[in-house]
Structures are given as structure tokens and as C-alpha cells.
């Protein structure tokens with residue numbers, strides 16, 4: 001698939017079929033993602049790739065941890081969004097609930113959907129992306145680029161992916177679960193597999209700002 005076509009047809013998928021992804025396809029997607037550029041070619045991303053039982057156990061135990069209210073909530077960015085960022089966040093959140101037929105006031109259904117942020121949503125694989133904390137912002141920036149490349153590589157291989165920043169909000173749990181030290185910054189997770197096209201959540205589409213709202217041209 002041409003890059004333009006890939007970019008136009010990549011979406012986040014939030015429901016998956018349980019079918020395993022053949023190992024050669026998984027390897028090829030991660031091999032392609034290695035092409036991601038990074039500052040000074042540091043390639044700071046490290047990936048813990050969970051499969052099979054580990055994927056299920058991680059999602060279940062993380063979900064239980066979130067429900068228990070235990071542990072600290074870690075914000076890599078801001079705890080609250082303002083202005084246009086708050087508007088876009090609200091629009092995509094409500095759009096997702098609308099696609100699922102969840103009413104704004106239906107707190108129970110929203111709580112169930114919120115918990116899906118922490119599970120693989122049926123996908124056979126969850127991957128946790130970490131950086132060396134000492135690399136600071138650019139370590140995380142490079143990891144973000146890596147996840148972007150990987151999502152396109154996965155799409156070109158016929159796979160669906162959902163990035164899971166929510167998992168990083170529970171960094172202490174994730175570090176403990178994976179046996180990682182405090183020197184590892186948990187950037188995000190993502191789950192991937194064959195998308196379940198029958199699930200309405202996968203028909204949810206987001207919009208993008210116009211170019212004029214993004215590109216500020218300076219000519220003289």
C-alpha cells in the first residue's frame with residue numbers, strides 16, 4: 001500500500017479477534033519500526049512484547065489494580081487539558097461513546113469502556129514501550145515516533161493497533177509487573193492483532209484540524 005493510502009486509512013482499533021498473529025508478521029512489523037529516526041540515532045525505545053497468557057494476565061491484573069484505587073496515577077503530561085486541546089479531547093471522547101451507543105449520563109457503561117484502556121481488548125499482543133528516563137523529553141519523543149512508524153507498519157501488514165497512553169498512568173504497576181527499575185520511563189503501551197470489523201467501536205473515526213490551524217508560515 002502507498003504511504004498516502006496508509007496514512008488515510010490508518011485508524012485506531014479497539015476490538016480484536018483472538019486469532020494469533022503469525023510470528024513472521026510480528027517480527028516484520030517490529031523490524032520495519034526499527035527504521036524510525038531518533039535524536040543522534042540513540043534508538044531509545046525498548047519494547048516488552050506480551051503474548052498469549054501474558055497479555056491476558058497483564059490486562060486483568062492491571063484492570064484490578066485500577067479498580068482497587070491503589071497506587072499513584074502518573075501524568076507524563078498535564079493532568080487537565082484546556083482550550084482547544086480540551087475541546088478536541090471532549091469531541092473524540094464523546095464520539096467514541098456515541099459510536100458505542102453509550103449515553104453521556106450512563107456512568108456504568110462509561111466505566112466499563114474506561115477499563116478497556118488497560119486491557120488488550122481481545123488482541124493477542126500488548127507491547128509496553130519504555131525509554132531511558134535520563135534521555136528526558138527527546139527519549140519520549142523518539143519513542144512516540146517509533147509507535148507512529150509501527151502503527152503504519154502494522155496497518156500495511158493488515159493488523160490493527162490501539163496505542164494505550166493510559167497504561168503509562170499506572171507506571172509503578174507496570175514497572176513492578178515487568179521487573180523494571182525506576183530508570184525506565186514507561187512511555188505508553190499498544191495492543192495489536194487482527195481487527196474485529198464487526199465491532200462498532202472500530203467504525204469510530206476522528207477528525208483533524210485544518211492546515212491553517214497548524215502550519216504558521218513565515219516568509220520574510
Ligand SMILES: Cc1cc2nc3c(=O)[nH]c(=O)nc-3n(C[C@H](O)[C@H](O)[C@H](O)COP(=O)(O)O)c2cc1C
Pocket residue numbers: 010011012014092117162163164165166167188204205206
Ligand atoms: C501516544 C498515544 C496514546 C494513546 N492512548 C490511548 C488510550 O489510552 N486509550 C485510547 O482509547 N486511545 C488512545 N490513543 C488513541 C487516540 O485516541 C487516537 O489516536 C486519536 O483519537 C486519533 O484517532 P485515530 O488513531 O483513529 O486516527 C492513543 C494514541 C496515541 C498516539
